[in-house]
Amino acid sequence: MNILMIYPEFPDTFWSFKHALKFIDKKASNPPLGLLTIAAMLPADWSKRLVDTNVQTLKDTDIAWADWVLFSAMVVQRDSTHELIARCKAAGKTILAGGPLFTSEYEDFPLVDHFILNEGEITLPMFLADWKKCQTQRVYQTSEFADMSSTPTPMWELLNLKKYATMSLQFSRGCPFDCEFCNVTALLGHRPRTKSAQQLITELDHLYALGWRDSIFLVDDNFIGNKKLIKEELLPALIEWQKGKNGLPFNTEASINLADDPQLMDLMVKAGFNTVFVGIETPNEDSLIECNKKQNRNRDLVESVKKIQRAGMIVQGGFIVGFDSDSEQIFEQQANFIRKAGITTAMIGLLQAPAGTRLYKRLIGEGRLLGEMTGDNADGSTNIIPHLDIQFLKAGYIKLIKQLYQPKEYYTRCLTLLKTIKAPEIHRSLDLSYILAFFRSIYLLGIKGVERVDYWKLFFWTLRYKPRLFPQAITMAIYGYHFRTLADRI
Numbered sequence: 001m002n003i004l005m006i007y008p009e010f011p012d013t014f015w016s017f018k019h020a021l022k023f024i025d026k027k028a029s030n031p032p033l034g035l036l037t038i039a040a041m042l043p044a045d046w047s048k049r050l051v052d053t054n055v056q057t058l059k060d061t062d063i064a065w066a067d068w069v070l071f072s073a074m075v076v077q078r079d080s081t082h083e084l085i086a087r088c089k090a091a092g093k094t095i096l097a098g099g100p101l102f103t104s105e106y107e108d109f110p111l112v113d114h115f116i117l118n119e120g121e122i123t124l125p126m127f128l129a130d131w132k133k134c135q136t137q138r139v140y141q142t143s144e145f146a147d148m149s150s151t152p153t154p155m156w157e158l159l160n161l162k163k164y165a166t167m168s169l170q171f172s173r174g175c176p177f178d179c180e181f182c183n184v185t186a187l188l189g190h191r192p193r194t195k196s197a198q199q200l201i202t203e204l205d206h207l208y209a210l211g212w213r214d215s216i217f218l219v220d221d222n223f224i225g226n227k228k229l230i231k232e233e234l235l236p237a238l239i240e241w242q243k244g245k246n247g248l249p250f251n252t253e254a255s256i257n258l259a260d261d262p263q264l265m266d267l268m269v270k271a272g273f274n275t276v277f278v279g280i281e282t283p284n285e286d287s288l289i290e291c292n293k294k295q296n297r298n299r300d301l302v303e304s305v306k307k308i309q310r311a312g313m314i315v316q317g318g319f320i321v322g323f324d325s326d327s328e329q330i331f332e333q334q335a336n337f338i339r340k341a342g343i344t345t346a347m348i349g350l351l352q353a354p355a356g357t358r359l360y361k362r363l364i365g366e367g368r369l370l371g372e373m374t375g376d377n378a379d380g381s382t383n384i385i386p387h388l389d390i391q392f393l394k395a396g397y398i399k400l401i402k403q404l405y406q407p408k409e410y411y412t413r414c415l416t417l418l419k420t421i422k423a424p425e426i427h428r429s430l431d432l433s434y435i436l437a438f439f440r441s442i443y444l445l446g447i448k449g450v451e452r453v454d455y456w457k458l459f460f461w462t463l464r465y466k467p468r469l470f471p472q473a474i475t476m477a478i479y480g481y482h483f484r485t486l487a488d489r490i
Contacts, residue, residue, distance in 0.1 A: 001043070001047070001068065002049070002066050002067045002068075003039075003042060003046055003047065003070060004063065004065065004066035005032075005038070005050045005069075005072075006050075006058060006070070006088070007032035007035055007051070007052040007071075008073045008080035008081040008083075009053045009077065010028075010077060011079070011080075012489070013076060013376050013378065014376075015347070015377075016029065017482055018482070019481060019486075020482040023436075023437040023444075023478050024165060024436070026163060026164060027056075027163040028055050030166050030168045030217060030219075031052065031156075031168060033168040033170060033219060034099050034120075035050060035070065035072045036050070036158060036159070037151065037152065037170075038070065038072070039154070039155040039158060040152035041152060048158060049065065049158070050158040050159065052159075052163075055160065055163040056163075063088055063091045067094070068093070068096055069088045069095050071095065071098075071102075072097070072098055073100075074099065074375060075100060075101050075104070075354070075374070077101065078374075078375065081101060081109075085097075085109065085111050085112060086111060095112045096114045096115075097114075097116070100183075102115055103187060104356055105355065105372065114136060114137070114138055114139075114140070115138065115140060116140050117140060117142075118143075119142070119144075119145065119146040119173075119188075120146075121147070124140075126142075127140050145188065145191075145193060146173075148173065148193050148194060148195045148199075149196060151170075151199070153199075153202055161210060161212055165214070166214065166217045169204070169218055169219070170218065170219050171195055171200050171223070171234065172192045172225055173193050173221070174190060174193055174221070175190065175225055176190055176192060176222070179292055180291045180292050180359045180362070181352070181353065184222075186354075186356035186357055188221065192226045196233075197233040200234065200237070201238075201241055204216075212248075213428070214248070214428055215248065215428060216248055216251075217251050217252065218251070219253075220252060221253060222253060224255065224257070224258055224261075224264065230267075235268060235270075235271045238271035239270050239271045242271065246428070247272065247426040247427050248272060248428065249273070249275075249424065249426050249428050250271065250272045250273045250274070251277070252277070253276065253277040253279075254276050256296050256304050257295050258278070258308060259304035259307040259308050260304075262311070265307075265308060265312075268311075268313065269312040269313060269425055270425055272424075272425070273313055274424040275314045276308060276316070277316040277317070278316070279293075279296075280317045280319060280343075282319065282320060282323065282326070282330070282333075283334065283336075283337040284333060286325035287323035287324075290325045291323060301337070302340050302341045305341040305342075305343065306341070306342075306420055309422075313421075314417065315343055316343070316345035316346075316347070317338065317343040317345070317346050319334055319347065320348070320350070320351050321348065321350060321351070321400070322382060322386045322393055322397075324387045326387075326388060328396075331397070335400060335403060338413070339409070340416075342416030343413065344414050344417055344476050344479065344480070345483075347378055348400060348404070349376075349377040349380075350382040350393065352374075352377075352381070352383055353373060353384050354373060363385075368384055370383045380490050398490055401487045401490055402487050402488075402490075404483075404487075405480065405484045405487040407454045410454075410483070410484070411455070411457065414477070417476075418458075418462060418469055419465075423468035445477055445478070451477075451480070458473055459473070
């Protein structure tokens, strides 16, 4: 069998980093980890080809070569997915699809022949067994959760690694919390399931052998869901693995209670973690109660962020406006919090209700749902009827985004962060692309850019007071260019 795997295009979003990637001559931030993992589950003697349309063009010859075409996508890739499926179906191909978009919306894709939904470790073998018997069904679903010890090492060799800024690995699935708006637990459950530490080390060895020497994103929805296992097995193994290597920095996602465990933070930093995304959502305590964000309640959120920064990790934050409990002062509250906490990468979106969440079901019951969400956390859209006037909410959102990413405001937060954070223990090796990015930043930001005064202030302050953080300072300046470009578009 010839198997063509297609990853649809991402629009220009907050996390696409498209405007920043140009500085380092990369095409995409992250590879399609799901398809790479599925590829490893298919028979070894089948021919496999991956086309990530974020880094390369899908050719008619690729489609003609294939016996089956496999799609995986997230909700934000919906439009591109429809277009590519139609193109492949017009060529007479058998189409298989799985991943978050199809798990929640498979009824909206009539051109797909077979849906491999939920976790592929369970549903893909079901499909393959039926295919051998010529008894295939259209939809394969399961309410069970996979044993991740059965998950194979992704087939990184299908990628052109040079096209990507970061590689992705997964250690765990599931989250112990139950936030009303989040579909992670609906898809993957509350009990964190993990690979073994040796499994992850094997995956790292594979990547390293292929020549990867840059950052790695552990895509776990909550990396610290099983603290005991992380502290006793995984992090010591990662610390040992880093010895004798150039140093590969890690970043991941974790809940704010990371700040309550100094030992855990210390181990993460020693293992190479220098960035962590935290779902902070809102400084409004009533809104935290509303969305059942228990882990964020009854704490000084600014101080919690500072603790993680002082340990040596940059905190990227997720924020939401438009909760039922939000007042008209929410925009000012969010801006003040982000400023005090020194969060440079602040993803802010209007509240949206993903399919399958408790919020989605509640709003259907209240007659306040406006169809499906876009999946873009920062495009100023919402699929709910909010309590605040919608025009007021959208106008306030646009003003907040523009305020946060105008140069003076953004670079002030960069300095706040640099004054707080401890220098990382692991530094990635700087190849030619990063050296070129440095000089491009000087030209595009320091000479031509509207932020040139703030850029040079950050440049020389960091060289004088925190020289070990200079690469991070330049990276933040480049990120700021991306965020400001998006803010201007919004």
